[in-house]
Amino acid sequence: MATVETSDRDTTLATAETVARHSHGKLVAFLAMRSGDVTAAEDALSEAFAAALSVWPSKGCPANPEAWLLTVARRKLIDQIRSRHDGPGSDELEALAETIGEIAEDDIPDRRLGLLFACTHPAIDAGIRSPLMMQVVLGLDAAQIASAFLLSPAAMSQRLVRAKAKIRHAGIPFRIPNRNELPERLEMVLDAIYASFAEGWIDAAGSDIARRELAGEAIFLERLLTELLPDEPEVWGLLALMLYAEARRPARRNSRGGFVPLGQQDTALWDAEMIEEAEAALRRASGAGLIGRYQLEAAIQSAHVERRRTGSVSWRAILSLYDALVNLTGSPVASINRALALAELEGPTTGLEALDEVSGDPRIGSYQPYWAARAELLARTGASREAWQAYEIAIGLERDPAVKRYLEMRQADLGSDSLPQGR
Amino acid sequence: MQYLLTLYVDESGWGKMTPEQQQQGAASYMAYTEALKAAGALVNSNRLRPSATATTLRVTNGKTQVLDGPFADSKEQLGGYYLIDVPDLDAAMSWAGRCPAAQHGVVEVRAIWAM
16 A cells, blocks of 8 residues: 555656646746746745645646646745845736736746747856756756756856846846847757757666656757747757657667667667658758758758668768858867768778867867767777777766767777787 | 946047047937937936046045045046936847947946836
């Protein structure tokens, strides 16, 4: 009997967590749109969430958990504003009570897009936009975000607090920019969404629910963007890119949890429906005739996915897409992938020469994919000692245990001759 | 929401300008002020006398210390301000960008804490 109760409780907690993640941005956007006070909205919401965790397990989940959370949160928020002495007084309270009072609880308007533009506003420091969006819109805690951005949780918290204070005090609006400023502002939103997707992408096995849902949430936000801004090709480009990647998730690990590189993945495990949706999104994007970073990256994914139908990959096409991407962005990451594509066409030595061109970039030294690419190409040329050394650095830089094991295996495949003396 | 646009400029620039350039410069500020008025955004604005004529005070342990000169000793000095009333930061930034001082100095945008 005790076990049944525990599992009921677990189910309730899991539901509560899912609702919290899914509704966080919507409720914060709604509660803060008038005052601009994101911190107060988040505090009220987290109190509401705590109340849910204590009430739901014994009384059961409410039929509309989002409305339940909103009711409790707005009560907390009004209490909070009443007890505050540092700023706006009864005017704001009245406005707030009016705004949130006139809306039926089961019909909460979705202001997330406005919130996205606020979090990625040019008056907010560029380095904090993506973490801010992840916290405010997706509800991640500072510790989770800190680890993704390689900062201490304390430092990350401080920067997030500062950014939210800026939104409130500087009067950054929760609105969608007009036509002429849209392209630039949109790029900032897309970059932030893609960064959240990448964070969710790290946990390939999907064993960490929060992470897997983060990738899903990023795709969800991107779909929302395609509805609200259907004429923006880069919005469709990013949706396609994320769907191609997500479609391959089941094939990225073998049955023992081992890492499977893209070229060796079983294409039967790829999600065909999702790939079709990605292809449609990419077609829609290219229809506008306005190329961009995300469309190019999606097109590269599309070329890789061709293996599903033809059994082979056109490295010629991939190389020319990477050429365009390098020209457009000047990104060293694109250059690394270009070098790998070049190696497929002209051999590992040519690939290594191309890789050398980016080795001077200071960002590269601690970038795992550079060292993994270098190791792989060196191994193919037979320079096994140098390859061993490069694998060693790549392993040292890798966070994902499955990828780490894969690299260790590749390193061991080099044989005992490759070992540095004394090992 | 009210915003204070503070204009920081290199004061030595004015003296180096020809009379025509000075006239042109003054005209551009007047036009800007008129535009703010016409839009109903202007609350108040003023140009300050040279920063070299500023006096800075600080009271420490009941003693008043007086300094002959401005608070910050930098090349660009506070030369004037516009107090405007607009809906949000985007509108304030758009006015700040049109201010002549943004061309030859910097404009800081700061929201007023409503009392």
